[in-house]
Amino acid sequence: MLIIDTICALATPIGTAGLAVVRLSGDDCLEIADKCFRAKTCIAEAKSHTILYGKMWNGDIMLDTVVASVFRAPNSYTGEDVVEFGCHGGMIVSGEIVQALIEAGARPAAPGEFTKRAFLNQKMDLTQVEAVGDLIHAVSTHGSHTAARQLMGGFTKKLSELREQLLMICGLLELELDFSQEDIELINRTELCEKIEAAQKFCRDLAESHRSSEILRAGYAVGIAGYPNAGKSSLLNALVGRKRAIVSNVPGTTRDYIEEALHLGGMAVKLMDTAGFRESRDVIEIEGIQLAESLLEQCNLILVLNDITLGETHSQTLLRELQEKFPSSEFALVQNKIDQSLNKKQGVNDKQLVPILLLSAQTGQGVQTLKDFITQKALENTKGVSDALLNARQAALLNQAAACMQASIVAVNANISNEFIAIDLREALKRIGEITGSIWNEDILNSVFSKFCIGK
């Protein structure tokens, strides 16, 4: 028989905090806990969902005063017996407690192992497991809210809606094959195509929300581009509020890229300062520029910084080139060094229709306006994510499902018989099943029987 060994690990993030939690889970959990924990009652006798106050010991050495929360299987996070020790914060105390538990017979948990056990014990489905990972990694308050919604099964609901649509279409196809003798009005090809396309759009939209999900998870990416010496590093420093980039007035100073994270209005924003764009013979600088382009590709918003003292249209060419190169990004033209110029036109650029912002990275004038602007853009971009926070695997499976549907649309248009169309649609159903973890079985006929009058 399979023995579930007992694992332990620090369950709270590493770092400075007042309290920390060490989690212990597995078959020998209660026994091991009692070897280290001493109090009026021993843990083995405690009821589920009770809290005991006591002391943690490693042999003769007292480690800390703790509270032990006891959860008995299956009513725990992992579905196994679980004890959670709330101890004083910091790495030293919690580290010693983990060490003591290991000496008492536990094994250090592998990353994600508690959640894996929760999955294996049917405490959550695959999407929920993934959401827990996202929750832990959620970098913004928005992200954690969505992750919480996914835990509640919002995403699962959307998926089952998609699955229903596909089952219905498969049912229509089978109707024509298995019940051709019946007098049933069969669906025509145009209508069939429309139905598959609708399901495909639903699937694509869901997959598309991955992009917004990525913003919530990894942060809204903002790139700063501009000709050398436009003041990109100064702007980065002004936004971050401390000196991070090396600033000099020698053009081409930023050869590597600099990335900074900051929080604006509850959103995580990733700021990237890139090397200046100019024809360069310096090999290192050329590489820097290539790197800049690959970075800008990932950016949701690209700020093209213009040195207004050289004329407000000085960076027009660069802006146009970047717009052509990165059509899916948003752009803004930022006129820098307004403290040194008399020209103060703000609004929308007539030619490229991009917002224009005026500021001085040096004096800080207009920097708050830019921050507000970025916040607003970041919020706009995450509006699409109402229910689902997708990870890359889920998005990939949804895209595969959409591709299968595309193949079936091609087959429909080529006027190929239903049994071939069905193959691609069943493939799509399988992909969706891989997301939810539920195995596809013969629900197709149920869809037929519930909606059509079969049988002569």
Add this chain to the structure above:
Amino acid sequence: MNNIFDIIVIGGGHAGIEASVAAARVGAGVLKVALVSMDLSSIGRLSCNPAIGGTAKGHLVKELDALGGVMGMIADKSGLQFKMLNRSKGPAVWSPRSQNDKDLYPRYAQELLQTTEHLTLVDGAAVEILVNHDTVRGVKLDDGSELKCRAVVLCGGTFLNGKMFTGLNCTAGGRVGEQAATDISDMLASYGLEKGRLKTGTPPRIAAESVDWSKTEPHAGDEHPQPFSHRTTSVENKIVCSGTHTNERTHAVLREGFDRSPMFTGRIQGSGPRYCPSIEDKIDRFAQRDSHHIVLEPEGLNTNSIYVNGFSTSLPDDIQLRGLHTISGLENAQLLRAGYAVEYDFFFPFQLRFTLETKAIAGLFFAGQINGTSGYEEAATQGFVAGVNAALKIKGEGEFTLKRSEAYIGVMIDDLVNKSTEEPYRIFTSSAEYRLLLRQDNADRRLMRHGFQLGLIDKAACEQMLEREERIQYTLDYAKTTKLRPAEVNGYLESVGEPTTSEVATIDLLARRGGTTLEALLEIGSGESGMKNWELGMTNWKEYSSSSFAKIVEQAEIEIKYSGYIDRQMKEISVFAANEEKKIPETLDYATVKSLSTEARQKLARIRPASLGQASRIAGISAADISVLTVYLR
């Protein structure tokens, strides 16, 4: 009469016929087989519609024939009309169906049984299966006599606690005019076998001379009728069926009888098949439809009986007749026999092994409706599998089972063992995940070797098939290696509305196009040598005949045209096979696999799947359960 046998088959329906013939032939003189029937003259009766085959069912008949079963042959001999269904679709879903003479079918079946060596027909009703230490040792008949045996194949049909309903009248019996078997069902339940209740029905029969045929629409058979069996050389159409339909008046009349319906008044508790609902069920569930299709099927050449297909009902006689009279062409219809519903016991098939032997009692096999299936073809194929395995078991020669990837028979038995039976089970093409490969046209190529190994297919037939196989392979290779020049082929491409080619292309590539045929391309290849080369290749085999060319080219064409899809299915099969290889020990105690969900644990313990693949097909088992099992078995 000597009362000692090796195998006793109980029941002379379609399952019983195949089981007894297969057992006697596989037993090959070593085993003595008996068929016990309550009424020897009713053996092989077509108790519902006078037809064999249909979508997916036709596949079953062809498979059975390739294995050495007898249904296809009897259907050909007694056939009145032949049709290949789904001709407008791809070849995988073509399904043969025949109308049959309800007098001739049983007559030929009985003749066959009487002439089968080592098979004894016993007139009597089985009342008890004698069991000792959970092993079969005989059968007790209603006259008190005991027949000894080592295996029993029980094919009780609807006779186990059968009850027939017409309106509020209820009589015990499995079929009109025949008694029910009540004792065996209870006796089996006492061995812990779980039973359930199902329902099926049949429409009224009317007199041919009372129908106004001019008001109906003729349904003819195929222009070139094809037989089911490889043993039959040719068949012909002898009758025409006719179509008509119900209308709102019909529905209104039938509704008047709903308060006397055994279904709507709760007298029938068993669940009926959703794919074959009664007319009252159709009217009730699909109230928005103002018309339903009816097909009038003659039941034979020497009878005036007409089967009213689409009008299955258990409403009272008077309502049935009044309802029929509202239908175009049936205004003066005369009722020969009213429609009725039958409710009967079945045993949940998860209690079976893949050989159809019960897990509870060694040597006891179940086949047909007792396993919750409906249909002659489903019953016959199960009877065959059970009969063969009963014989193999007693001879000590292993098991005969088919996989889902090999045959519809494999799909059906796997479905039966894994899925919960909530309605009578019927085979569908959509049940076969590898249906592009499980075609009716290649049943012989898939299964004849098995039939030969069992001794049920003669050497000549098997050799012919193998030879055809070689020729198909030769043709495929030829198509892959023979190139056609644009000048040779463009004229033909234009004539079939395909774009012309500017480059030399292989026949294989050109044949993949929708509008081309392999036959035409092989002919174009001739020029100086082309077709001649192909033909020459073909003559290298003995028994060269151009008539068998058609079948070879057809097979090769299907493989070329659908190669993309077929290759995909082949890949899927290799994944499927890998999971079937991951065996689960029969003795596994699921209670010790802690991380399984309660539902999964119960289902797995009940069904006891033999492999991870099988476990994954059980309804209600999730991917998480499978990963738990995978981890556990590692």
